[in-house]
Amino acid sequence: MEGFLQLLMLGLMEGGLYAIVAAAMVLVFKSTHVVSLAHGQIMGFGALAFWIGVVQLQLPLILALIGALGFSAAMGWLIERAAMRPLIGQPLFASFLNTFAVFLILDGIFQLILKGESYSFSAYLPKGNISWGSITFPITQLVSFLGSLLVFLGLALFYRWTKLGLGMRATAEDHQLAQSTGISVRAVFSAIWVLSSATATFAGLALANVTDIYYTLPYMGIKGLVVALVGGLESLPGALLAGLLLGVLENVSAGYLDPLVGGGVKEVAAYVLLLLVLLVKPYGLFGLVRIERI
């Protein structure tokens, strides 16, 4: 039982990270109806910018954070401007494939910058272990988890209370209707890429805090995509729940099944869950069910 609780806690912590990666993708999909693979790379570059700020330039944490957020927001804006906007009016799948082209372009640059090394900034953040009863977990995980919950809260408040957030919700509903009520859909698209890139940077920081910056970091974006699909592509609460569910499932299944099959269950549990969920609920757990017409 204690083993189970330990796995549950670790799973929840990791799930918080997955949820925030997924949140960035959900943000983009809600308003633009494009699934973005590029956010995995934005995570990587954001974390790298933070590393440069903290380790190379020895900036205070808060300044480095602002710098990293600004850098990735600019990156998101640039991607929207250069790669997404020319494809408005084309089939949505072209946009999806273009985010994948952007992923590849940035992946090459990321590899060139890293040169196979791994970079860590966790020495500059609180560390150690926290014990609570019989359960122990590293403090880095807790910081990342709480940080991602804060980001979720911020997003919820933003969508609920600000004018821009309201515009984004209207755009998510229907592009033409939103345009006719005076919302600039283009401006919303730009804003949504900036916002989601900043969110992805939080995710990248939280991930890099646990795993360090390595060339595999952007590929965590694919796992975020899986989480977003399990939760339903339009749903932020879905992303949070699916992320937590996935984190718990991965850790618990790895804890109990690894001895039986010889390890590695953790790598594949997410994908098995995705296939099962999609077979039962094709639009994810909380996704909008589309009624198709000819």
Place this chain on the structure above:
Amino acid sequence: MWRPCGTFDETYQKDIAIVRTPLRWAVLVGSLTVTGLLPVLVPYYFVSFLNNLAITVILVMGLQIVSGYCGQISFGQAAFMAVGAYSAAIFTQKLGMSFWLALPLSGIFTGLFGLVGGAPSLRIKGFYLAVATIAVHFVTMWLILHLDVTGRSQGLTVEPPSLAGYIFDTDERMFYIIMPVMLLMTYGARNLVRTRVGRAFVAVRDNDLAAQVMGINLFYYKLLAFFISCFYAGVAGCLWAHLTLVAHFEQFTLLHALWYIGMLIVGGMGSIPGVFFGVILVRILDELVMVVSPVLAAWFPWLGSAPAAGLGVTAFGLVLAFFLIWEPRGLAHRWEILKASLRLYPFAH
């Protein structure tokens, strides 16, 4: 169907012929003869490049059928090729079959496996299906890594194929297996897409609900598309395993699957010649990066000592974005325009 001025079809056979004029027959026979003589004429490096190219063409041809014609985007092609390579290795090495039997059998086995991999397409489509095929890729590769029969992380070694005591153990010799198989598979695909089945695929791609209303059985045709596509992947995998003499999981990563989709986009979705254009252009680009990157590394030391991998990926991404934005119908579209203008020369229309 447009044809050159002065060419008239008087019989049905002539109307449906793929090669329709004497000039084209001459070009076909001539180019086949040159292709057959290539291993004698050109250096070893070029022959191995051609082998690689031909296997990739078979693989992307399968992807073209399921994604370009039937509209079910699949990121699982690398995993399906892995299934083909491993099943071929098991057939020839563990069960002692001959290569010639294992070649179609591994195709059929991969096709059956693809029915499982393609099953989600019945319930889901679009982005959801694309990501589901990514999931299929990871689950498949995980299984390959964790089963005893596939040799886990060691992979399987393969003996070269032989025929009546003659062993196909060099690239030049394998060329004479790979090239005919590639031509045969191309011929099959070229014919398939203009039959009843091919038209059903196109209808499913353009609007699957409308296709269903017209009486096309979605269940049957989507799974058939996955079966055929995986058959191609299986044959490609079998050839690949017998060319490199090993079946190893690192040869089939998700990045490979992404490259195959990219080749399809560059070449043009929904076109058989497009497969050749895409594969050749992307492969040449790849080779070009290999040549250019040491030069760049010498000029710009901050790129590091081995920038080829990173530069290759970036160059590929740039080409892909270029095609998606400025030439979404791919090189095949340019090819059609070129053919039309040659046919009409010296007139503009």
